[in-house]
Amino acid sequence: MTAYPRIAGAEQRFSGWGTITEYRLEMRLGAPALRREVYDHGHAAAVLLCDPARNTVLLVRQFRVPALLGGDGGPLLEVAAGLLDGLAPQACAEKEAEEETGHRPRRLRHAFDAYLSPGSLSEKVHCFLGEYNAATR
Numbered sequence: 001m002t003a004y005p006r007i008a009g010a011e012q013r014f015s016g017w018g019t020i021t022e023y024r025l026e027m028r029l030g031a032p033a034l035r036r037e038v039y040d041h042g043h044a045a046a047v048l049l050c051d052p053a054r055n056t057v058l059l060v061r062q063f064r065v066p067a068l069l070g071g072d073g074g075p076l077l078e079v080a081a082g083l084l085d086g087l088a089p090q091a092c093a094e095k096e097a098e099e100e101t102g103h104r105p106r107r108l109r110h111a112f113d114a115y116l117s118p119g120s121l122s123e124k125v126h127c128f129l130g131e132y133n134a135a136t137r
Contacts, residue, residue: 004028017041040122045092046081047128049105058132060100081125089126097130102137105130 009024018041025034049058059077068074082096090108097105108130115124 002029008033013037037120038122039120042083042085043089043124043126044081044083045087045089045096045126045128046079047093047097047105047108047130048079048111049097049101049103049130049132051133052131053133058101058103084126090128093126093128093130097132101132103132104136105132106136107131 005025005027007023008026010021012019012021014020018039020037020039022035022037025036027034050056051058058080060080061075062078063074064076065074067076080093080097080100082092082099084092087095090110094105094108097103105128108128111127111129113124113126115121117123
């Protein structure tokens, strides 16, 4: 017996920084196949840095083309984040925090994993909380 839904076919439509693949999905026996395009560039890790003594968080400003295209100027305030590129999620979170903020997080702990736009993106973001202060620079 075939389990549903199932992937009945896949065709790569584009390859660049990421890939776009068109999938043909069978949702149930005899139903017409659905076609969905999925963008993939790998999974990521993100870390929200907090200073509990000062009751502050540390964010970074990053230019993002989609924000510019959406009329919001481009630079956004974000937590430190980046693609895993072969690293374990916690190692990636530590690396991105230090690269983007200049702080090496203390007490880094996993908070949750999330698919931020699962209707069309395959990216899963591993989200962490970490502490920073003057001594972590």
